[in-house]
Amino acid sequence: MSELIRGRRAWLGARPVVADALVSAFLTVSCLVEAAFQNSYGDLPGKHPDMLCAVLMSVVVMSLTLRRRMPVPVMAFTLAGNVLLTVLGYVPTLGAGLACLVALYSVASHRGLGTSLPVGVLALVTYLITMAAQGHTFWQAVSNAVLFTGGWWIGRSLRLRRAYLDELEARARRLERAREADSRAARAEERSRIARELHDVVAHHVSVMTVQAGAARRILHRDPEAVQDALSTIEQMGRTALGEMRRLVGVLRTEAEPARSELSPQPGVNDVSGLVEQLRETGLQVQLWIEGESRSLSPGVDLAAFRLVQEALTNTLKHAGPQARAWVRIQYADRQLEIEVEDDGRGLVAGLGRPGGGGNGHGLMGMRERVALYGGDLRIGPRSGGGFEVRARFPLEVP
Numbered sequence: 001m002s003e004l005i006r007g008r009r010a011w012l013g014a015r016p017v018v019a020d021a022l023v024s025a026f027l028t029v030s031c032l033v034e035a036a037f038q039n040s041y042g043d044l045p046g047k048h049p050d051m052l053c054a055v056l057m058s059v060v061v062m063s064l065t066l067r068r069r070m071p072v073p074v075m076a077f078t079l080a081g082n083v084l085l086t087v088l089g090y091v092p093t094l095g096a097g098l099a100c101l102v103a104l105y106s107v108a109s110h111r112g113l114g115t116s117l118p119v120g121v122l123a124l125v126t127y128l129i130t131m132a133a134q135g136h137t138f139w140q141a142v143s144n145a146v147l148f149t150g151g152w153w154i155g156r157s158l159r160l161r162r163a164y165l166d167e168l169e170a171r172a173r174r175l176e177r178a179r180e181a182d183s184r185a186a187r188a189e190e191r192s193r194i195a196r197e198l199h200d201v202v203a204h205h206v207s208v209m210t211v212q213a214g215a216a217r218r219i220l221h222r223d224p225e226a227v228q229d230a231l232s233t234i235e236q237m238g239r240t241a242l243g244e245m246r247r248l249v250g251v252l253r254t255e256a257e258p259a260r261s262e263l264s265p266q267p268g269v270n271d272v273s274g275l276v277e278q279l280r281e282t283g284l285q286v287q288l289w290i291e292g293e294s295r296s297l298s299p300g301v302d303l304a305a306f307r308l309v310q311e312a313l314t315n316t317l318k319h320a321g322p323q324a325r326a327w328v329r330i331q332y333a334d335r336q337l338e339i340e341v342e343d344d345g346r347g348l349v350a351g352l353g354r355p356g357g358g359g360n361g362h363g364l365m366g367m368r369e370r371v372a373l374y375g376g377d378l379r380i381g382p383r384s385g386g387g388f389e390v391r392a393r394f395p396l397e398v399p
Contacts, residue, residue, distance in 0.1 A: 017065060023102070024064040031057045031095030053090045056081060061099045067106040075103040075119060079126050086130050097144070100127055101151045108155030120152040183365070190366040194373065201266060201299040202241050209237045240298060268302035269330060269337075272309050276328065284317050285325040292332030301394050304370040305330070305339055311367055312341035312390040320345020320388065336376075337394040344387040367392075 032054060060081030067074045078099045085096065104123050108116040124145060131141050216230035267275075269290075276288045297305070309328055316326045324345035331338040364380060367390070371378040376394040383389040 017068075020067055021065045024062045027061045027064070027095045027098055027102075028058050030098075031061055053085065053088075056085060057096055061095055064099055064102055064106075067103060068110055071103065071106040071110045072115065072119060075100075075107050075123055078103045079123055082130055083126065086133050097127075101148060104148060105151040105155040108152045109159050110155075113156070116152065116156065120148075124148050186365050187369065190369045193366070194369060197266060197303060201303065206237075206241055209234045209241070212237070266299065266303045267306045268299075269297065269305050271306055272328065272330065275306070275310055275313070279313055279317060279326075283322070284313070286313065287325075287327050289327075289329045290331075291329065295332055295396075297337065297396070301337065301374050301396070304374055304376075305337060305392075305394060307370060308339055308367055308390070308392055309341055316341075316343040316345060316388070324387075333396075336396055339392045339394075340389065341391075342383055342387060342389040344383070344385070 060078050063074050063077045063081075078096075082096050082100060100123065104120055107119050107123075111119075127148065128141055128145060131144060136144075212230045212234045216227045216234075219226050272290075273288060276286045279286050309330075313326060313328070316324060320326075320343045324343050326341065326343040329338075329340040367380070368378055371392050371394070374394055376392055378393075379389075379391045381389065
């Protein structure tokens with residue numbers, strides 16, 4: 001039942017004219033019923049309602065169908081209808097008064113203070129004059145004045161609340177756009193760095209191929225077996241370079257940054273132990289396990305694995321606390337390379353995937369970019385028992 005009610009409310013909320021038409025129809029019926037009740041008592045003051053009165057009241061009340069689109073004209077129309085009924089000497093009805101109250105609320109709810117305040121004052125004065133002409137007592141006039149003032153105040157309050165909620169939604173949209181722009185900029189920056197590193201890897205392999213090809217040319221007639229070995233090396237290097245080139249395509253390079261003028265060997269999994277030693281010298285307690293049979297990795301995967309461990313341990317050093325400990329496990333499986341980095345620090349704090357502190361989260365984005373580039377899986381989150389963990393899997397090519 002509640003779902004049905006919510007569904008109908010949503011349907012009416014999307015069609016305000018239909019909702020206002022239903023309210024107008026209800027008030028019209030109430031006016032006609034009240035008019036019939038007045039006709040049944042001959043001792044009531046004033047002229048009893050007839051067909052003309054019924055038509056006038058129905059037109060006045062049904063004008064509320066347009067109260068959201070044209071609140072000021074509807075307010076003027078309902079007041080004019082009440083004044084006309086009073087001039088013709090008919091007995092006033094409660095429905096006609098409610099129509100004025102709803103019209104005044106609509107003006108305050110859908111128009112600014114510069115319009116709703118003077119219209120509200122004019123409507124109240126006109127209605128009080130009408131009541132005086134109808135012979136109402138002083139206290140009846142006061143009660144109706146309080147009722148009209150309350151209706152205007154409620155409409156004004158709802159308008160301010162809607163404006164406040166609209167501003168909150170607009171601010172949330174602006175923040176979301178800013179966050180998306182910052183995220184795109186961080187992704188572009190990280191892709192640029194990855195592209196430069198892959199460029200160095202490919203350039204290194206091409207350089208080796210060039211040197212091997214030159215050596216093979218020089219000993220082509222003297223040592224055929226050495227030439228065959230050189231050609232095998234060239235073939236292997238070429239295949240590796242092609243694989244890295246496939247990953248490099250689509251990764252944009254920032255033209256504003258100067259290209260590196262010299263090539264240096266890129267780190268890999270074998271350099272993780274040196275990285276751990278460096279971090280131990282800073283005071284971070286790190287333990288390292290390398291399991292499984294070590295094998296030759298493609299240069300891109302080798303570099304991505306090292307950077308993953310480096311980013312995770314840097315995050316631990318910066319955000320996990322002074323007494324934190326970290327554990328690094330690298331396992332060579334049959335078809336994948338598994339990397340786990342855990343710490344027992346403060347857990348969910350700022351930085352790399354740790355909400356609530358001073359980091360910008362770009363390291364986390366860089367991790368995802370690197371792992372996704374080689375078709376791997378990455379899971380980052382709080383560690384059971386406290387702390388933080390990073391788990392990644394890189395698929396390995398099996399000969």
